[in-house]
Amino acid sequence: MNESTFAARLAETGAAIELELEIVLGAEPRPGESARPARLIAAMRYATLGGGKRLRPFLTVETARALGREDEGPRRAGAAIECVHAYSLIHDDLPAMDDDDLRRGRPTTHRAFGEATAILAGDALQALAFEILADPATDRNAEVRAALCAGLARAAGLAGMVGGQMLDLDAERSPAPLSVKEIERLQAMKTGALLRFSVEAGSMLAGAGAKASAALLAYGRATGAAFQIADDILDAESDDATLGKRARKDAGRNKATLVGALGVEGARRELARLVDEATAAVDAAGLGSAGDVLRATARFVATRKK
Amino acid sequence: MNESTFAARLAETGAAIELELEIVLGAEPRPGESARPARLIAAMRYATLGGGKRLRPFLTVETARALGREDEGPRRAGAAIECVHAYSLIHDDLPAMDDDDLRRGRPTTHRAFGEATAILAGDALQALAFEILADPATDRNAEVRAALCAGLARAAGLAGMVGGQMLDLDAERSPAPLSVKEIERLQAMKTGALLRFSVEAGSMLAGAGAKASAALLAYGRATGAAFQIADDILDAESDDATLGKRARKDAGRNKATLVGALGVEGARRELARLVDEATAAVDAAGLGSAGDVLRATARFVATRKK
Numbered sequence: 001m002n003e004s005t006f007a008a009r010l011a012e013t014g015a016a017i018e019l020e021l022e023i024v025l026g027a028e029p030r031p032g033e034s035a036r037p038a039r040l041i042a043a044m045r046y047a048t049l050g051g052g053k054r055l056r057p058f059l060t061v062e063t064a065r066a067l068g069r070e071d072e073g074p075r076r077a078g079a080a081i082e083c084v085h086a087y088s089l090i091h092d093d094l095p096a097m098d099d100d101d102l103r104r105g106r107p108t109t110h111r112a113f114g115e116a117t118a119i120l121a122g123d124a125l126q127a128l129a130f131e132i133l134a135d136p137a138t139d140r141n142a143e144v145r146a147a148l149c150a151g152l153a154r155a156a157g158l159a160g161m162v163g164g165q166m167l168d169l170d171a172e173r174s175p176a177p178l179s180v181k182e183i184e185r186l187q188a189m190k191t192g193a194l195l196r197f198s199v200e201a202g203s204m205l206a207g208a209g210a211k212a213s214a215a216l217l218a219y220g221r222a223t224g225a226a227f228q229i230a231d232d233i234l235d236a237e238s239d240d241a242t243l244g245k246r247a248r249k250d251a252g253r254n255k256a257t258l259v260g261a262l263g264v265e266g267a268r269r270e271l272a273r274l275v276d277e278a279t280a281a282v283d284a285a286g287l288g289s290a291g292d293v294l295r296a297t298a299r300f301v302a303t304r305k306k
Numbered sequence: 307m308n309e310s311t312f313a314a315r316l317a318e319t320g321a322a323i324e325l326e327l328e329i330v331l332g333a334e335p336r337p338g339e340s341a342r343p344a345r346l347i348a349a350m351r352y353a354t355l356g357g358g359k360r361l362r363p364f365l366t367v368e369t370a371r372a373l374g375r376e377d378e379g380p381r382r383a384g385a386a387i388e389c390v391h392a393y394s395l396i397h398d399d400l401p402a403m404d405d406d407d408l409r410r411g412r413p414t415t416h417r418a419f420g421e422a423t424a425i426l427a428g429d430a431l432q433a434l435a436f437e438i439l440a441d442p443a444t445d446r447n448a449e450v451r452a453a454l455c456a457g458l459a460r461a462a463g464l465a466g467m468v469g470g471q472m473l474d475l476d477a478e479r480s481p482a483p484l485s486v487k488e489i490e491r492l493q494a495m496k497t498g499a500l501l502r503f504s505v506e507a508g509s510m511l512a513g514a515g516a517k518a519s520a521a522l523l524a525y526g527r528a529t530g531a532a533f534q535i536a537d538d539i540l541d542a543e544s545d546d547a548t549l550g551k552r553a554r555k556d557a558g559r560n561k562a563t564l565v566g567a568l569g570v571e572g573a574r575r576e577l578a579r580l581v582d583e584a585t586a587a588v589d590a591a592g593l594g595s596a597g598d599v600l601r602a603t604a605r606f607v608a609t610r611k612k
Contacts, residue, residue: 036469039472039476040468040469091429096425097422097425116475120471120475122429123393123428124464127432127458127462128459128464130436131463133455134452134455134456145448146448146451146452146455150436150440150441152433153433153435156433158343158346158433162426165426166343166346166423169426170343
């Protein structure tokens with residue numbers, strides 16, 4: 001799959017995901033709901049609908065499609081994962097955390113809506129993610145819905161995203177630099193867990209067999225790690241205007257990155273190795289040409305410009 | 307059931323819940339977990355194990371017991387709900403929200419651990435709650451697990467707790483006082499939704515029939531509303547040392563309460579009416595003497611001293 005075919009697919013699936021996010025974040029009152037905190041909904045929509053690559057839901061939708069499932073289920077699960085991603089960005093940007101004013105070229109949520117609303121918007125987005133996954137509209141099989149909830153909870157919580165963010169903050173404040181192994185572990189939690197789960201959710205929704213599931217898990221792990229290294233390289237080499245957020249902040253605040261530990265060239269070699277690992281995992285999943293989009297996604301993750 | 311029998315039951319069930327919280331917040335590494343953010347775990351434990359009435363898990367455990375189920379399932383679900391309650395207190399106490407320094411007679415979590423850790427501890431506790439509910443150890447039936455996740459998500463999110471907190475903050479900043487109806491609606495979301503779900507979770511776990519479920523839902527609604535009015539009366543009439551948190555803060559910051567709207571005597575009348583409504587609902591559920599603990603709980607909620 002060449003770059004322009006992939007770009008078209010990314011845009012097409014992205015539009016379907018955008019529509020799904022509009023649905024789950026819709027302003028229509030739900031049955032039994034007594035009052036609508038309008039400002040909170042506005043902040044949730046601002047943070048979630050404000051652009052972004054939609055890489056996580058893309059992985060969910062395309063994994064399920066490669067395995068033969070194309071209905072709204074994977075789009076809904078992807079939207080749920082994107083809600084968690086959006087909430088994590090809101091909270092990470094807060095003054096007490098990374099204290100960022102700019103995200104995707106716009107004021108961060110707390111700059112636009114105030115801190116209290118931003119904290120609550122993040123909290124409500126996390127709850128919404130589980131509401132979506134637990135809804136029969138996502139999958140008729142309750143075993144699948146419960147497994148999706150369990151998987152997201154692990155990927156997002158103490159052992160995953162939030163735990164990784166905590167280790168990252170700890171590392172910033174520590175005088176001793178982390179080892180390459182410690183950085184890899186931290187990143188596997190902070191950004192890797194949710195990316196890995198994005199692929200896993202697609203497998204679960206499509207009822208993948210044990211062999212394909214295991215191979216796709218390896219694909220998710222490698223793609224997640226590649227994403228983070230590419231992000232760190234971009235941060236080291238870009239400027240604010242290109243990224244739409246503050247650039248070179250990692251070096252400025254002692255962030256633990258593989259660019260810092262291995263240098264840019266070492267990080268690039270590791271990135272290339274991970275892309276090879278990811279594409280080999282797609283081969284191992286036995287998807288044949290149905291796996292082309294996933295292979296192209298791993299390459300895209302490594303070569304994207306922002 | 308007299309007061310001392312009830313007090314003994316509250317203590318006994320409370321101890322079982324405390325043990326369950328110790329288990330779910332345990333410091334043992336879980337399978338597949340690569341690194342443990344020790345400070346984050348310490349903050350989660352500090353916020354959750356730091357005492358409290360455990361009213362929500364008590365309602366879950368005692369509702370299930372009244373319907374004939376006594377195994378670990380309801381204790382686990384109760385622990386999950388308590389994790390959500392604890393997370394909401396952490397976030398509500400933050401400087402950008404209610405800015406409180408004292409909770410249960412101790413420094414609030416952000417005063418003890420710093421703001422960033424407190425925000426993340428709240429986030430991780432929310433995820434943990436869903437992880438517990440989605441785990442087969444809570445219920446072997448995946449339909450029940452998925453329904454528990456859906457119910458908690460609705461009770462905790464935009465249409466429930468978080469939405470109510472947002473309306474509460476909006477009301478503080480608004481010059482116009484809320485009507486009695488608006489205050490009731492706000493409180494039904496902010497504290498009522500999670501209390502109501504605590505009862506509902508017990509019904510679901512015990513497989514209550516349609517009639518008992520509906521009656522217990524009414525019980526949960528009335529008990530939740532009674533709890534909030536009692537809380538507002540306590541706030542208006544106590545001092546910091548008795549409450550273990552800042553007292554009379556409602557009046558000081560224009561909080562929307564029924565005490566403010568109806569006066570203390572009017573609020574007391576409404577409280578008595580709600581307790582009658584709650585006990586009548588237990589009768590309607592057809593539980594007979596098995597409902598005695600639930601009846602006593604409604605009275606306790608209305609007469610507690612802190």
